[in-house]
Amino acid sequence: MDQPRYRPTDAMTSPRFVGIRTFMRLPYLPQPRDVDVVVVGIPFDTGATFRVGGRFGPAAIREHSLLLRPYHPALDVDLFEHLSAVDAGDIDVVPGFIEDSYQRIERGLAELLDSSGAVPVMLGGDHSIALPDLRVLQRRHGPIALVHFDAHLDTWDQYWGHKYTHGTPFRRAVEEGLLDTAHSIQVGIRGPLYGPQDMQGSRDLGFEIITTPEVHERGAEWAAQQIVARVGDRPAYISWDIDCVDPAFAPGTGTPEVGGFSSWQAQQLLRGLAGVNLIGFEVIEVMPQYDGPGGITSLLAANLCWEFLALLALRRKQAAGLAASAQADDQRG
Amino acid sequence: MDQPRYRPTDAMTSPRFVGIRTFMRLPYLPQPRDVDVVVVGIPFDTGATFRVGGRFGPAAIREHSLLLRPYHPALDVDLFEHLSAVDAGDIDVVPGFIEDSYQRIERGLAELLDSSGAVPVMLGGDHSIALPDLRVLQRRHGPIALVHFDAHLDTWDQYWGHKYTHGTPFRRAVEEGLLDTAHSIQVGIRGPLYGPQDMQGSRDLGFEIITTPEVHERGAEWAAQQIVARVGDRPAYISWDIDCVDPAFAPGTGTPEVGGFSSWQAQQLLRGLAGVNLIGFEVIEVMPQYDGPGGITSLLAANLCWEFLALLALRRKQAAGLAASAQADDQRG
């Protein structure tokens, strides 16, 4: 009950380039207890059908998270006033073997969440990890409202006769009953497809779709409002494929599509989700091998995790404010 | 009349990273007959006055075209339902010798178009190749309505006493009577100039000019409408210098200018040309040496070719629809 509150190393004591790399320089606790948020890497990339290398994504995102500071000025919230957070390291996977890895991811993630009671932030890896992630979360929360940011639908049925790849996790998730598709939405879809049946397939599964051209034309704030309306008060999970952002802003990924979001639009989309009941976040398909020397893709991915943490903190801050206000009312009452 | 229809290798049979690199994994046919579209590289870069290296542009564009799929969701058209297309490889050029290369390009391209009857998509190479390209096309179509996307005017008279460079092709083209300048337009002009006479020179040749700031302020859709109005029903050729796009989106080029289009604006500009009578397309000044490891410049160039193919396919689809509708009317009538 008196567990320590975990927060990043103070940059005023220790310069930000100093030390072992954890996300935001949070404490490294492989078996945390009683924390609010746990960041964990899942360096699995065998699901990739084109470029490959996301196994080095978690390390790269950590390396470029060093600059993140605790206060979010646009949302006016200090993340670590409201959240105790740690980096639990990575979950052991088995490169080359997806079903074996799925078992290990599920076991590792379940243990981590059971013992810590935390909201997870997952650093991928390719998008195939969404399936074990959702399996674990569904067991805790029931069917999940998925908020899926991506250039691609990832609801294809199979590739070359195989059911588990980075292009198929959400069809599997629907088949397994993990998702509340009536409250789920795919945002950022664009680029060449195999045919009109691709989008129809997602819609047949129950997903709403917002394409990137719609966001460009109607605005990211409009899109965020659509997401909020779709999700309602359900437990919502954000699965963020970095390729929903334009290759200019995120070149380090596996199946880039031109015409995507700017980093500002990405920020708007997340900031617009304030108030949603968020139960987890994953950022996937970061491949540092295809990033430039500035590491801007990993930097953006780290910032998106930070935006998610800010949403969590804001919700707690607002709840605390309401509670305090209610208590004050009671006392006055 | 029963020639085979050519389309890309099926990604569901063969993963997209497999095989000899052709554009979109189309069949490689150096001497195609009876096809609708032929993609051909023209790896000539001796016309470059600053950075050089576009001779490796065609290979890089092919490498980054692998991800392109056949269906265009925004235009609702499957490219290869309406187009039989091949990659004819590259035309032999002579590095270092522009007039000799011009002869070889003209001969090679004329043979290719005569034998195939196809609409050409040319992969440059520097912008000096526009002149032989236009010479061949003018012989087939008469004076051409040029739609020229570029940061630069490329209507200078000469460089250091020489008439043929990548900065002069369109003045030469006008002098040779290749263009219908009353229906031609230059879009995307921006950046430092030698003097006010530069733009005036283009206007004196008969070109309309839309600058990049105008597009930023009035919108890419407005600009596309201007282009459509300018071109009318003339046979139109699109010459796309990749540097009309901002260096953030297309760093791999020879004379980059800041303040350019985003990739989304580029898409809007092309998609807005639906219905125009397009007779060819070239994308030029891609230099992979200056691109990052993600290859985003080549990726964008490949996507622009794909947008062009979609415009062609859409026009055929619409024509077929009209024909079918007319036939139905006849049968009813």
Next chain:
Amino acid sequence: MDQPRYRPTDAMTSPRFVGIRTFMRLPYLPQPRDVDVVVVGIPFDTGATFRVGGRFGPAAIREHSLLLRPYHPALDVDLFEHLSAVDAGDIDVVPGFIEDSYQRIERGLAELLDSSGAVPVMLGGDHSIALPDLRVLQRRHGPIALVHFDAHLDTWDQYWGHKYTHGTPFRRAVEEGLLDTAHSIQVGIRGPLYGPQDMQGSRDLGFEIITTPEVHERGAEWAAQQIVARVGDRPAYISWDIDCVDPAFAPGTGTPEVGGFSSWQAQQLLRGLAGVNLIGFEVIEVMPQYDGPGGITSLLAANLCWEFLALLALRRKQAAGLAASAQADDQRG
């Protein structure tokens, strides 16, 4: 009065990749006299608290300034009709020793400005050089209206017990009375902070702040108007940290923040300052080590200097026009 007018090498005589690298291929004069503008590098980067390497910034900016031509079409002004300009090379600094370097920068810059009478364009180097730059300029002009473009406030008090770093120059400048803060403004602030006290600290010093989200929402033209209103007719100095631009457009910097300006917004911000009484310009925090092979960060930095030169030239052109007009009136009168 009969001093030579200095202008760049003519690209029509000598191709732009030829020759010793000076800014825009201006004459190299380490001890210029009677010139309008002097470009000078200050390759000092010991003030950096995260990534480091700005000591190679001046050379990189010069390398990528070669493409700049003399005429600005959007402002309709030929820079060198109105300005005689030179590159004075770099000021000797002492890497590793900030106070010693400050003395050398002050002495070197003061001598340069005293002997030349020129408006300076400084190529950094990290942001710690702003302090000696402002010391020298304040001695010439009195308290200065600072127009500070940056993702960061740079008004922190100290780092690890040290007063002089790249995060503290503007607090020091206020303490030393160098700034007219009532007419100073910080533009482009965004990204994670240590706490709400950071922005408040800047406001307490007297600065107005425009955040990046405000610019995204209300437009760069609006922001430029705010700046012009804030500065009024005071002598104004522009300190441009390249990280105010988004990492997609400027990856080569030390503390990048996502969600920043595009290069077009950067151009709009500067072009909107026409008419301001500008006394100097610095562009800082360019680190070519983190740029891609296309050098787009250095290219943008060079272009921003060019925009500044155009503003200077335009003001002189307009003054000359007014004078000519007045003279004409007199003659008519």
Next chain:
Amino acid sequence: MDQPRYRPTDAMTSPRFVGIRTFMRLPYLPQPRDVDVVVVGIPFDTGATFRVGGRFGPAAIREHSLLLRPYHPALDVDLFEHLSAVDAGDIDVVPGFIEDSYQRIERGLAELLDSSGAVPVMLGGDHSIALPDLRVLQRRHGPIALVHFDAHLDTWDQYWGHKYTHGTPFRRAVEEGLLDTAHSIQVGIRGPLYGPQDMQGSRDLGFEIITTPEVHERGAEWAAQQIVARVGDRPAYISWDIDCVDPAFAPGTGTPEVGGFSSWQAQQLLRGLAGVNLIGFEVIEVMPQYDGPGGITSLLAANLCWEFLALLALRRKQAAGLAASAQADDQRG
């Protein structure tokens, strides 16, 4: 019997940067008949236990094979006077699924060799492809004398409970009876191991081992002699892991080990094998993502294939010389 002889495009007709990329610019024939050599890519990399990305190896090796000319001055042989050779493209693999891929590789390679009758040159891909390669070759030639150049033994038993990876192919090959280990040898072993049992394990399987330090100390010519003596007149297959070369000469690979061969030592090792009865060659573990912009790893890999072709050609030349000589003797006799 009158089949065409295939050879590279003539660089004096067509510059070497022109055209669709095939190995050495050989004709692209996916289903060749009656050729002496077939080059084929096997872009499979799911077996990789550390870095991954060899699926782009074949394309990179082809890109950097363009410079290769037909005549080998050190061995005094024109490759294509004695060999008719083609590039058959790549074999379809299934990324993420090693056993399925093994089946496809075996089927594809067997068909290719059966129909063509050719000696194969395989472009990997990671080292796990050695197993299906050897399966096919053993069916044609019986147990094979393996000449294995590598920093690593690749005779481990399993990784994380899985038998098929890039670290285990040669143990599997021995278990399957594919190798004549009494005439097989591993050359270039070096670097950290798990324990002394690693090398002993290889020796227990029957392999001879020459470490890199031995080659440095006794010379590459000595090592080549040892190989020749070990192999004798058995059908020999060369499996060349590019990481047997030092990372300075081959940075673009997955598990680099310092202290390796120079490119000159690599050449000596291969040239010293003249006269051996060579039945195939594979170069594997080339990962262009980790190579520099000069592509020196792929260039070296392409050159090693060329050395192998020269050995084949030389053996034919010498056989032809002997036959001619014998015929002359007969005629004289």
Next chain:
Amino acid sequence: MDQPRYRPTDAMTSPRFVGIRTFMRLPYLPQPRDVDVVVVGIPFDTGATFRVGGRFGPAAIREHSLLLRPYHPALDVDLFEHLSAVDAGDIDVVPGFIEDSYQRIERGLAELLDSSGAVPVMLGGDHSIALPDLRVLQRRHGPIALVHFDAHLDTWDQYWGHKYTHGTPFRRAVEEGLLDTAHSIQVGIRGPLYGPQDMQGSRDLGFEIITTPEVHERGAEWAAQQIVARVGDRPAYISWDIDCVDPAFAPGTGTPEVGGFSSWQAQQLLRGLAGVNLIGFEVIEVMPQYDGPGGITSLLAANLCWEFLALLALRRKQAAGLAASAQADDQRG
């Protein structure tokens, strides 16, 4: 006495790309007790007089140490049978302030060594950290026999009036009485100098010098013998500047000099020191910003630390063997 023995994560349990990056995947213990070896980063680079950026050296060396396995075949020793080792993270430094940083390094390192009793392996940082490193070690061991591998002498007196830089630490160390120069040696000196007084200055301080040309001509084994003879039985510290290796093998450094050692020569030099009484090791001047995507400089630096650990382990193994042998003799006796 019953403290745990620390060793790397088992790669057979957890793939080597998994997890928080520590050196060789050793346990991360910022305050270790009773260990044999502690690896610690000192990310200080303000002493650099040319290129800068070694502050990111420790993270890069850790990233590229993942491949290292526990057994050294050439020396026949398993490192972690004889050594219990941890990674203690980095020591806090103050970028920009060398004397303040020296105090922090001395304090941090002394505490670490006092509490752990370990032999340190330091990951730099630039060469200026050698001075505080030696101060701490001299207090523990008395004057130290320095074995200095470097292209440069680093015994200059000052730069621009300043005594503490990366070019002066060993003159300072002699002045402070930290070194036993009669048993100290500088190996690998080469490249342009200011004048003949440079080498003479080192000799006047008491150092023996072996130049790189001497090593090339007489062999690395000869050089190692000279070092062993020079050092004798004194407590010896190895300071390894990565630039003693040729830029082909170690491009990622600050003042590269051509004509240097190969990685094999570097290995020979270290392996030849078996038996020396080694009290510590530092590898410095690794700058990942100047390395290629393969990270070969960091990889080599990590391997050199591993060679040092093997030397330590071998000495303990031999001591244990002698003790066991003596005990056996006693029992027999």
Next chain:
Amino acid sequence: MDQPRYRPTDAMTSPRFVGIRTFMRLPYLPQPRDVDVVVVGIPFDTGATFRVGGRFGPAAIREHSLLLRPYHPALDVDLFEHLSAVDAGDIDVVPGFIEDSYQRIERGLAELLDSSGAVPVMLGGDHSIALPDLRVLQRRHGPIALVHFDAHLDTWDQYWGHKYTHGTPFRRAVEEGLLDTAHSIQVGIRGPLYGPQDMQGSRDLGFEIITTPEVHERGAEWAAQQIVARVGDRPAYISWDIDCVDPAFAPGTGTPEVGGFSSWQAQQLLRGLAGVNLIGFEVIEVMPQYDGPGGITSLLAANLCWEFLALLALRRKQAAGLAASAQADDQRG
């Protein structure tokens, strides 16, 4: 007679990263008089038949020459005690037009040498510039003994019907009578050729050839002795194609060949030429676009120029020593 002596900026006054980039930080004098050595760039690369981009070679070599110090310890000579040297900038060339450029190079170089009386050091550019360089030098010295270091012969007759390319300069030079082939030699030849006639062609022109394998086998010192013997006392010109060095040491070039010299062998080859009557030096085919971020190719090229300067200085030092000795003898006599 009282002209100033020119030497590099003192690194003890001004750090080596400070200032406008000239070779070794020598004074920039476009029209020098009475100097011993002039460094001049010839940024022409239109002669390239494969990769292209040497026009940026001179700038890159200057950038990486900053580290060079004045004293050569292996030859024991201070370059600037014996040489007054300047950097004259670049000669204007016309990209794309080789014959026009040849005229400009000849005119520019002749003027420079006539006015300065200096020995030239030329920074290329591709190898086609050797022809105008030799034309100018032959007019001053008569037929020249060429010492040509290269992987390639560059004595082909033509490419695609054109006589002037980077593969043909030395055949042209022989035809024009510029060379004393009986005293000329080609060193470093290796790699694939078109046929045995290639080498025979060079020999028929009169050249001696030393291949790279011969140097590897017999030693660089032996090779240097062969060169000295071949050249005798004739005026000798060194043309150094950077690709004679292995791609590991010089990746940034246009037609790399594996199996080349190390940087140490390159140094040995030049140092072994002490005493030869050297009249000029060119280093060509440096392409920074293909170099890594460490710039090791340009660094090596700069060092080779420095070695040449040391040879010049040594000869003057020895001549001065002989003169002094003779004078002493006279005085004694």
